Amino acid sequence: MKQAPVYFENAFAQLNEFIQTHSDKKIMFLVDENTHEYCLPILLAELPEIQDMEIIEIPSGEDSKSIEIATQVWISLSELGADRNSIIINCGGGVVTDFGGFVASTFKRGVKFINVPTSLLSMVDASVGAKTGINLNHLKNQIGTFTQPEMVVINPDFLLTLPDKEMLSGFAEMLKHGLIQDVNHWKQLKKISALNPENLAPLIQASVEIKKAVVEQDPTEKGLRKILNAGHTIGHALETYYLDHQIQFTHGEAVALGLILESYIAVMKKQLSLNDFEEIKSVIDKFYTKVDLPKAEQILPLLMHDKKNVGKEIQCVLLDKIGFCNPEPVNISIAEVDLAFDFYRNN
Ligand SMILES: NC(=O)c1ccc[n+]([C@@H]2O[C@H](COP(=O)([O-])OP(=O)(O)OC[C@H]3O[C@@H](n4cnc5c(N)ncnc54)[C@H](O)[C@@H]3O)[C@@H](O)[C@H]2O)c1
Known part of the structure; x- marks a missing residue:
């Protein structure tokens, strides 16, 4: 369309x-x-x-x-x-x-x-x-x-x-666009030293083109468009959890955190290399402050509500490598989410 x-x-x-x-x-x-x-x-x-x-x-x-x-x-x-x-x-x-x-x-x-x-x-x-x-x-x-x-x-x-925290929020979606579709976009983004309009303006168009190309191929999210949900399964659940607990947390902060946690699960599933994961984590850590995670089981009801789920399974799209996300959702278990949370707390 x-x-x-x-x-x-x-x-x-x-x-x-x-x-x-x-x-x-x-x-x-x-x-x-x-x-x-x-x-x-x-x-x-x-x-x-x-x-x-x-x-x-x-x-x-x-x-x-x-x-x-x-x-x-x-x-x-x-x-x-x-x-x-x-x-x-x-x-x-x-x-x-x-x-x-x-x-x-x-x-x-x-x-x-x-x-x-x-x-x-x-x-x-x-x-x-x-x-x-x-x-x-x-x-x-x-x-x-x-x-x-x-x-x-x-x-x-x-x-x-635009307030700084809102700039960070949008930047997470730009990082996601690079991670799911375009390694060159990712390379440009990771070079940025500070999030200001001057640094970001030249990269906005590339980010929009990535989203536009994806939705043009799959306007109603039957297949490819699912890759835009990278980082969003766990990210959305955490965003809702923090909002319910009156903790200020923007959508983009949640997506950035979700990208780290879901990428860790991709490593556990041997889908993503450890090298790529470490690069993703170090870039996100450079911009986003570390947060206290709840227990994984506290967000389980929210994970179960995710729109991508089929039946009782939690479904998630995962990266194969930097610049490529597999559009086919995979099942993830609460035990895997728990391990990813443990890793994040300790690193
Ligand atoms: N339709 C989609 O495909 C899609 C995709 C992603 C997110 N969303 C939706 O987008 C919403 C979040 O958007 P958002 O992060 O822009 O939030 P927002 O619209 O609440 O804007 C964030 C804050 O920035 C202020 N603001 C906006 N522009 C400003 C400017 N130039 N100067 C000063 N202040 C400014 C707003 O008043 C607000 O206080 C969510 O509801 C989310 O569901 C939709």
């Missing part, structure tokens, strides 16, 4: 051109309070052609991906006069692009939307691939659609105001 165009060079000019050809349509901007303050003014300054626009703000954070907030936004759209021809521009991190895509794809049976990602994670991951969604109680992304935006507009300058 053809993916929406992702613009880097002259990205704002592309958006401006789109707006000019839709000058009779109402444009609805969706932001959270941070992107309203830091990003929307930059974006609006680049779009002088807009004639009819409204701004809808949602609270920042994962809790906004709820049916209650979606209902409020549907009502606001309706009250502000949005119709089937209106265009929603999601200007924000992954919460805004996931949520905004969902709201747009369901309002009046679907209106056009554009993603303008402003966090590193949404640039390299969330805004590309057509997955939209909200959460159901504590379970992430349970309700959603596969809907393509009209375009994705990437400008790394937005990262100048």
Whole structure:
């Protein structure tokens, strides 16, 4: 399935051109309070052609991906006069692009939307691939659609105001892209000395191209797209565990930790070499602070909930080597997870 165009060079000019050809349509901007303050003014300054626009703000954070907030936004759209021809521009991190895509794809049976990602994670991951969604109680992304935006507009300058911990969060997905598909991308990333927009900007496009190529081949996750879940089986379970225990832990920190733990399991299964594992661990250790792990059995119910599981087995995609992930999920046991946790605690 053809993916929406992702613009880097002259990205704002592309958006401006789109707006000019839709000058009779109402444009609805969706932001959270941070992107309203830091990003929307930059974006609006680049779009002088807009004639009819409204701004809808949602609270920042994962809790906004709820049916209650979606209902409020549907009502606001309706009250502000949005119709089937209106265009929603999601200007924000992954919460805004996931949520905004969902709201747009369901309002009046679907209106056009554009993603303008402003966090590193949404640039390299969330805004590309057509997955939209909200959460159901504590379970992430349970309700959603596969809907393509009209375009994705990437400008790394937005990262100048992004907090460091959010930069680290997106960087984990970039590392994952290198590990699963492209050893050269990995080599570039591991050379980075500090995570700042200047160092990262030249590598964002390569990361997006990797994700885009994977989802183009397998848009609905029947096979190859599963490799994007590397590090996510254990990572997601830990992310939920820490959130449930009011411990601040970003998605990317969880993915980075998951990549170490799942790679260790790949070594135990003789799928990945020890050399490659040690390289992966040393690069991740360079950027991410060590954390206290719970007992493996404490995350077992969360592991059992993973979307890749079949029946009662925990399933996981594992690396064969740096630059190649096997898309065929393998069963992992709680004993293997336990051994990986022990290794991490002691090293
Ligand atoms: N659809 C997908 O394929 C996909 C893939 C990965 C993640 N996701 C989703 O993405 C979400 C996480 O995205 P995220 O990490 O971007 O979180 P987020 O949207 O909550 O953004 C993180 C924080 O950074 C702030 N922020 C964003 N851009 C900023 C900027 N330029 N300057 C200052 N502050 C800024 C936000 O207000 C927020 O406080 C999760 O809900 C996850 O499920 C979706």
